[in-house]
Amino acid sequence: MNSLDTLARLRDALVVRDYARTELKALEGDTARAARQPKALADDVRRQISRIAGLDRDVEELRAKLVSEKQKAETEKTRTEEALAALAAGQGAPQAGGKEEAALRDRLAKVTAKLAAMENGISAQSPQDLPAAVGVSGRDRTTADIMQDPALSRYTHVDSLHWPGATVPERLIMLFKESKESDSRRPIVISSIVIAVITIVMLGVTLISGALNPADGRSPIGKGELFVPVLVADADDVGTLEMTIEFDEAVLTAITATPGPIATGAVVECNTETPGKMTLRLVDVTGTSGSGAVMLLRFAVDDIVLEAAVLDVTATSASGSMTMAPIAVEFEDGSINTATLESVAPVVRF
Numbered sequence: 001m002n003s004l005d006t007l008a009r010l011r012d013a014l015v016v017r018d019y020a021r022t023e024l025k026a027l028e029g030d031t032a033r034a035a036r037q038p039k040a041l042a043d044d045v046r047r048q049i050s051r052i053a054g055l056d057r058d059v060e061e062l063r064a065k066l067v068s069e070k071q072k073a074e075t076e077k078t079r080t081e082e083a084l085a086a087l088a089a090g091q092g093a094p095q096a097g098g099k100e101e102a103a104l105r106d107r108l109a110k111v112t113a114k115l116a117a118m119e120n121g122i123s124a125q126s127p128q129d130l131p132a133a134v135g136v137s138g139r140d141r142t143t144a145d146i147m148q149d150p151a152l153s154r155y156t157h158v159d160s161l162h163w164p165g166a167t168v169p170e171r172l173i174m175l176f177k178e179s180k181e182s183d184s185r186r187p188i189v190i191s192s193i194v195i196a197v198i199t200i201v202m203l204g205v206t207l208i209s210g211a212l213n214p215a216d217g218r219s220p221i222g223k224g225e226l227f228v229p230v231l232v233a234d235a236d237d238v239g240t241l242e243m244t245i246e247f248d249e250a251v252l253t254a255i256t257a258t259p260g261p262i263a264t265g266a267v268v269e270c271n272t273e274t275p276g277k278m279t280l281r282l283v284d285v286t287g288t289s290g291s292g293a294v295m296l297l298r299f300a301v302d303d304i305v306l307e308a309a310v311l312d313v314t315a316t317s318a319s320g321s322m323t324m325a326p327i328a329v330e331f332e333d334g335s336i337n338t339a340t341l342e343s344v345a346p347v348v349r350f
Contacts, residue, residue: 004114005291006069007121010062011130017055018126024048063122070118072349077111079328080104100323107236225300228311228334228343229260229293230280234350237287239321241294242280243331244314245346249276251309251338253300260293268295287321294348301338308335313346 027048033041084104124130230243247254257270257280266284282288282295297311311334318327327350334346 004117006062006065007117007130010059010066010121010124011127013055013058013062014124014127014130017052017059020048020052020055024052066118066121070115070122073111073115073118076328077108077115080108080111084108100325103237103320103323110236224341225255225298226336226341226343228297228299228336229345230295230297230334231292231345231347232262232288232294232350233291233347235262235291235294235348236289236350237321238289238318238327238350239284239287239324241282241288241316241318241348243316243346243348245278245280245297245334246312246314247276247278247336248305248309251301251303251305252336253302254278255298255300257295257297260295262290262292263288263294266294284321293345299336301336301341304338306339308337308344310335311346316348318348318350 024045027041027045030041084101087101087104121130232238232241253275254270254272254277256272257268257278259266259268259282263282263284265286266282266288269281269283271279278297280295280297288294313331313333316329316331318329319325320327330349332347332349335344337343
């Protein structure tokens, strides 16, 4: 996720937090319900306060993420300014000419604008401090759109059984309290009966299936093939990307690699001759930009182990599509859980 996505998420969270605070005031001022259902109203007020506390935590986590991304952007700005200074002093490659300077100035302008947006986000206290969805393309959403976002719905609907942060015992206590309400007792009883019937049916199917198909001690459950994406963050006109990934050859076998969704015009060279090692080279003459899956790695699972098999990124380098100049990159390792075939993608940050 890049910084503009983080800013958009922060704006959405601020919108929903304002909405939740308005709903809390409405609940606290509902004198008619306070006289009719004081206990139920008190529970709803308590749940709404918990929702607001959860939103406060989300907002602070997004601010912390922006601070971290701002530090990286400041480092990138410093490197770009140093490269421009070196070019002006005649230390750059002669063949690059004006194209390299133009590319560096364009990058500097983008980083400067990004830093300004992140500074606004870090200090923002309301969605009005981040107007127009902070310039994120495709994220110009109205308040009504944000309210319908499934990722935020847990904060926008007062529901006795949907309380973020509540533990299982707390939910059971809430359910018990709800069952005392005459208008809630019948739905709860019916739901409990339905859940009990479904549980008994599923248990019966599982037992019958196990009796008819006894497990083999050599059963290869969990083995198979899977694709693991290689993700890039904030790529900008990347012409080549080279990587070496090492892994446990007794657990995994590398098969091949193909271009990812954000590099459909690229070509991927993949060398898997050495067991336990995959050497990759992506070439995109038009330049790869953005954030997302740049390559898809295909593996075969040879053995199931208790711990996740690490995809160790041992070397990474990149260069620009126009200037062919090296680009500084940072990377994170990935992993594969051979029992569940779940994976954590390696990440390359620009």
